[in-house]
């Protein structure tokens with residue numbers, strides 16, 4: 251039997267002297283440690299159950315064989331197909347990568363972002379959205395946000411587009427859809443790439459299309475805090491640009507190209523072709539493991555239930571908070587706008603409440619409602635200022651961000667809470683706002 255097709259790290263299959271892809275397999279003790287980590291506990295009952303698992307695993311280990319590959323194998327290919335289907339995109343559009351930050355880099359590199367190029371981003375997001383352009387000396391142009399959704403405001407994007415704008419990166423904050431029609435219209439008019447930062451948006455919908463599938467590219471995060479996860483870290487890059495799919499696939503692993511070989515060697519390293527005359531050398535290894543792929547598939551299988559639960563919890567909170575003077579609860583969406591409720595967004599009207607959200611946050615913390623850290627205006631960070639961005643000047647171009655961030659807006663925990671916890675939180679908000687209105 252001949253060798254199976256292989257690359258330089260692959261299991262060479264059935265042969266007299268094989269080359270195993272996995273240098274050191276995991277044994278029974280290792281597997282027990284995984285079980286103990288993923289299903290921890292203590293006490294008599296736990297210890298007895300664990301002992302039973304130990305016996306069962308020991309029996310299994312006598313008759314089982316370890317996996318032939320741990321990195322970038324069939325399971326990774328399988329989850330990519332599953333995600334293509336879930337998102338309703340062409341097969342081959344989704345690429346499973348190490349995290350959303352790595353996915354975003356693939357889109358920025360397609361657009362050829364370098365020093366001086368302008369990148370339109372929302373003023374208020376996580377640093378990952380802008381890390382690549384900031385690191386290469388591009389000019390971040392901060393678009394102000396919509397006062398209700400706190401998503402990037404297309405009207406402000408329109409004002410800030412110049413001849414140097416190469417990419418617009420809308421972020422579906424908290425999983426609430428951005429106004430994609432307006433953004434895509436601007437992008438078409440000016441021939442600008444759109445990359446959706448859908449880190450919070452997996453499964454959300456805008457006018458019948460899944461978030462992350464509307465722009466040229468979409469990037470998802472499967473970090474542990476997101477709605478579903480691939481064992482703590484992971485991301486997906488979705489490409490609507492057909493010609494870039496294979497390029498991005500190679501860029502995921504340093505540009506290694508198994509479709510071509512140099513003399514006496516197993517592969518080639520090719521440059522990656524982006525938009526127009528953009529060509530670059532991939533510099534990242536964003537590979538993922540088979541275990542991560544299995545973990546993600548399992549969570550995607552029950553994702554409908556996860557989204558439904560988040561929606562139920564958000565609906566309860568919004569019902570409780572609606573009609574309370576000065577409180578603006580999370581919008582629950584409609585047939586055209588289906589949020590993922592990754593975050594429950596709460597706003598207050600400081601003029602009605604008689605105080606700002608910083609006071610509300612302190613009161614909630616005192617009462618025992620956790621304060622979730624949320625995203626700060628990027629232009630306030632030392633890294634942005636150090637790159638030459640003038641905080642005060644930019645703040646003047648983002649008046650809504652300044653007002654809403656300081657005075658109105660916060661996130662609440664939502665998922666996995668009991669009915670009692672949700673009730674306690676709603677009561678605490680209503681009470682705190684009443685205290686503020688009474689000048690207490």
Ligand SMILES: Cc1ncc(COP(=O)(O)O)c(C=O)c1O
Nearest residue numbers: 349350351376378379449471473
């Ligand atoms: C808006 C946004 N974009 C990108 C990311 C980066 O995701 P990852 O941790 O998978 O790199 C995050 C992570 O929280 C995020 O909140």
